[in-house]
Amino acid sequence: xxxxxxxxxxxxxxxxxxxxxxxxxxxxxxxxxxxxxxxxxxxxxxxxxxxxxxxxxxxxxxxxxxxxxxxxxxxxxxxxxxxxxxxxxxxxxxxxxxxxxxxxxxxxxxxxxxxxxxxxxxxxxxxxxxxxxxxxxxxxxxxxxxxxxxxxxxxxxxxxxxxxxxxxxxxxxxxxxxxxxxxxxxxxxxxxxxxxxxxxxxxxxxxxxxxxxxxxxxxxxxxxxxxxxxxxxxxxxxxxxxxxxxxxxxxxxxxxxxxxxxxxxxxxxxxxxxxxxxxxxxxxxxxx
Numbered sequence: 001x002x003x004x005x006x007x008x009x010x011x012x013x014x015x016x017x018x019x020x021x022x023x024x025x026x027x028x029x030x031x032x033x034x035x036x037x038x039x040x041x042x043x044x045x046x047x048x049x050x051x052x053x054x055x056x057x058x059x060x061x062x063x064x065x066x067x068x069x070x071x072x073x074x075x076x077x078x079x080x081x082x083x084x085x086x087x088x089x090x091x092x093x094x095x096x097x098x099x100x101x102x103x104x105x106x107x108x109x110x111x112x113x114x115x116x117x118x119x120x121x122x123x124x125x126x127x128x129x130x131x132x133x134x135x136x137x138x139x140x141x142x143x144x145x146x147x148x149x150x151x152x153x154x155x156x157x158x159x160x161x162x163x164x165x166x167x168x169x170x171x172x173x174x175x176x177x178x179x180x181x182x183x184x185x186x187x188x189x190x191x192x193x194x195x196x197x198x199x200x201x202x203x204x205x206x207x208x209x210x211x212x213x214x215x216x217x218x219x220x221x222x223x224x225x226x227x228x229x230x231x232x233x234x235x236x237x238x239x240x241x242x243x244x245x246x247x248x249x250x251x252x253x254x255x256x257x258x259x260x261x262x263x264x265x266x267x268x269x270x271x272x273x274x275x276x277x278x279x280x281x282x283x284x285x286x287x288x
Contacts, residue, residue, distance in 0.1 A: 008280060009042060011211035013237070015198075015222035016048045016058070018245020020270075021065055027244045029270035031066035036274060038068055040281045047207050047220075049163035049197035049227065051078040051136035051178065052099040072210075077162035077197035078102040080206040081134055082109035084196060085160065093128045095152050097145055097181070098136035102162060106134055129155075135185065135193070136162035137178045146184060153189045163197030165227070199230035208235070221273065223247060225259035238264045240273060 014020055020030040034044050046058065046069060053061070055074035062069035078098070082105035085092060094106050095114040107113050114130050130152045138145070153159050165177040182193055196202045208218055215236035222228020223245030232239035241247060241263040247255050252266060267273040 009219040010217040011043045011213040013045050013047045013220045015228045018223035026065040033270040033274045047075045049077045051102045051162040053101040075207045078105040080203040081196045092131040094132045095130045097138045102136045132158045134160045150188045159191050159193045161193035198227040204235040225256045225261045229261040240265045244269045
């Protein structure tokens, strides 16, 4: 047994795109693996840098592919950002650049969300200023929105970014990601954002609190050394690399070296991960 995996997991923190599915296509065996783990009492959590969808929408997407999931098992960079803002900036006013998932999460966490012009909306806070700019992926991003964000940041607002991903994988290629939009805002303001999503420990700390698991007993499973495995390394979690997304058998070593990470195990996909994990769990049950 590899040293990092000697302690049986209390929780498994799964990445999503590239790990359990690719777009609308389920990774073969992902449904069987998650179902088998749940049957054995190992809680599965789904941790994604995607800020565009709500936990309810993510869970429905997983369920549609036969992967059992409930909204309370889903951790997005949007919900982690809302938790961070709620704890760090109580009663804040926020200007949001983002989509439905981020806007809904922030609306539940702050005193007010500014309107498109960047002003406090509603009679209850007519004179409130924006304390924070929170920025994620926004596929309707405009020069006007960037101008408003820059104005608030230069006037002293904190700058929070949901995730640093420069590219968003889609069917047939890539789109600019939240990190690309943020690069323009950072260039204009000279202010580096507080990053919430992987590899930041902020989202990992949030996920571990929700899971109620110590870091050394929460295994991280993902396909990206620079985000998933780096987040595990920096949070003290064991990690398993799956070769179902970014990495292949030919290049995973070089990609891990470039990210300065060493996974505790490497599996071709969910079926091979099941072969590693399920006998350990079944053996533990028999020993009780």
